[in-house]
Amino acid sequence: MRTQVAIIGGGPSGLLLSQLLMRAGIATVVLERQTRAHVLGRIRAGVLEQGTVELLRRAGVGARLDREGIVHEGTMLSTAGGMFRVDFKARIGEVVTVYGQTEVTRDLYAAQDAASATILDEVSEVALHDLTTEAPYVTFQRGGEAQRIDADYIVGCDGFHGPSRQAIPRDKRTEYERVYPFGWLGVLSRTRPAAEELIYANHPRGFALASMRNPTLSRYYIQVPLTDRAEDWSDAAFWDELRRRLPAEVAEGLETGPSIEKSIAPLRSFVTEPMRWGRLFLAGDAAHIVPPTGAKGLNLAASDVHYLSEGLIAAFAGDGAALEAYSDRALTRIWAAMRFSWWMTSILHRFPDQTDFDQKIQEAELRQLETLASAQAAMARNYTGLPY
Ligand code: APR
Numbered sequence: 001m002r003t004q005v006a007i008i009g010g011g012p013s014g015l016l017l018s019q020l021l022m023r024a025g026i027a028t029v030v031l032e033r034q035t036r037a038h039v040l041g042r043i044r045a046g047v048l049e050q051g052t053v054e055l056l057r058r059a060g061v062g063a064r065l066d067r068e069g070i071v072h073e074g075t076m077l078s079t080a081g082g083m084f085r086v087d088f089k090a091r092i093g094e095v096v097t098v099y100g101q102t103e104v105t106r107d108l109y110a111a112q113d114a115a116s117a118t119i120l121d122e123v124s125e126v127a128l129h130d131l132t133t134e135a136p137y138v139t140f141q142r143g144g145e146a147q148r149i150d151a152d153y154i155v156g157c158d159g160f161h162g163p164s165r166q167a168i169p170r171d172k173r174t175e176y177e178r179v180y181p182f183g184w185l186g187v188l189s190r191t192r193p194a195a196e197e198l199i200y201a202n203h204p205r206g207f208a209l210a211s212m213r214n215p216t217l218s219r220y221y222i223q224v225p226l227t228d229r230a231e232d233w234s235d236a237a238f239w240d241e242l243r244r245r246l247p248a249e250v251a252e253g254l255e256t257g258p259s260i261e262k263s264i265a266p267l268r269s270f271v272t273e274p275m276r277w278g279r280l281f282l283a284g285d286a287a288h289i290v291p292p293t294g295a296k297g298l299n300l301a302a303s304d305v306h307y308l309s310e311g312l313i314a315a316f317a318g319d320g321a322a323l324e325a326y327s328d329r330a331l332t333r334i335w336a337a338m339r340f341s342w343w344m345t346s347i348l349h350r351f352p353d354q355t356d357f358d359q360k361i362q363e364a365e366l367r368q369l370e371t372l373a374s375a376q377a378a379m380a381r382n383y384t385g386l387p388y
């Protein structure tokens with residue numbers, strides 16, 4: 001088989017890239033290891049920056065998002081001293097849209113089907129070859145048969161554990177990493193959200209987040225030790241612990257119910273540089289991971305795909321400059337989001353080795369955020385998304 005761009009991974013990065021390229025008349029093939037049902041069963045964050053919303057509209061997948069997405073003009077922060085609000089709209093005139101990543105992925109699959117895209121699911125043994133030549137190719141197994149795709153470019157959108165990043169020789173990439181000493185236990189429930197906006201809570205027992213997907217579907221998280229297992233947390237124990245960490249007035253009115261999904265995710269910051277090796281380009285989680293605090297994961301995947309689609313479209317039209325610049329452009333924005341998600345993580349969580357001094361600094365940070373318009377503006381700018 002031959003195509004112009006072979007895309008490894010059918011998550012949001014791979015599907016959005018394929019969609020943008022196909023709309024520009026460029027042929028793609030997407031290779032996905034899992035079934036579509038599996039990909040659509042994953043629960044991930046649900047806060048979209050305005051730039052992500054606009055990109056999804058440009059990709060032709062904005063209709064349901066525009067109908068069902070919930071615009072949030074600010075967020076709540078809860079501390080020992082009480083709850084306060086950061087008003088994004090008032091501070092910088094920007095907003096975010098609450099719309100689940102699962103829904104984004106569903107819309108992308110529907111659009112790709114309508115465009116008769118080639119998405120090969122349940123592939124295995126994906127291997128990348130001849131990446132530094134003019135004729136790179138991918139080999140894989142599907143339905144018991146060995147297959148090969150030749151392409152002009154190969155894009156790794158295969159997430160943190162995929163083979164693409166590993167195809168870059170170890171001495172040609174630099175990896176930066178921070179692993180945090182706790183995880184997030186997340187619960188999805190068919191209940192009314194705790195509040196109109198998200199609540200990020202700093203509490204002596206650990207961080208908590210009250211989030212939502214829509215008016216009848218809530219998403220909650222609590223910070224837990226990495227040694228905890230989701231199976232050991234009963235729904236009742238989860239709700240009890242969440243109530244303790246939320247402000248009393250919110251906890252009192254909290255609607256609880258059976259969990260639809262319950263899982264623990266570790267927190268990590270990770271970047272690999274550069275995001276290119278010959279004719280291989282990386283995008284999304286294949287190149288970087290942010291801790292979920294601040295919901296930057298999907299938004300960074302979107303900005304990578306924006307820069308990369310521009311670069312590839314220009315390259316096929318004979319101008320390779322934007323593609324040459326891809327890795328540097330993407331990494332500038334990625335490091336800004338790395339800093340922001342690290343900062344939000346560090347001011348909101350209880351660290352096991354936190355000293356009294358660290359504790360006082362955390363309180364001072366939160367107090368600045370509560371009282372200084374300039375601190376709120378900086379947070380609002382980063383939370384709603386830095387410009388592309
Ligand atoms: N062969 C083919 N596909 C693979 C392989 C492989 N060897 N390994 C992984 N994949 C697929 C996964 O099954 C998954 O569907 O690549 C896809 C990667 O998707 P994501 O992990 O969702 O990554 P990405 O598309 O970059 O999306 C980034 O998703 O993970 C969240 O927090 C992240 O919100 C961010 C967004």
Ligand code: PHB
Pocket residue numbers: 044045046047198209211212219292293294295
């Ligand atoms: C979520 O709704 O899953 C979510 C929202 C905001 C975050 C992280 C996760 O910062």
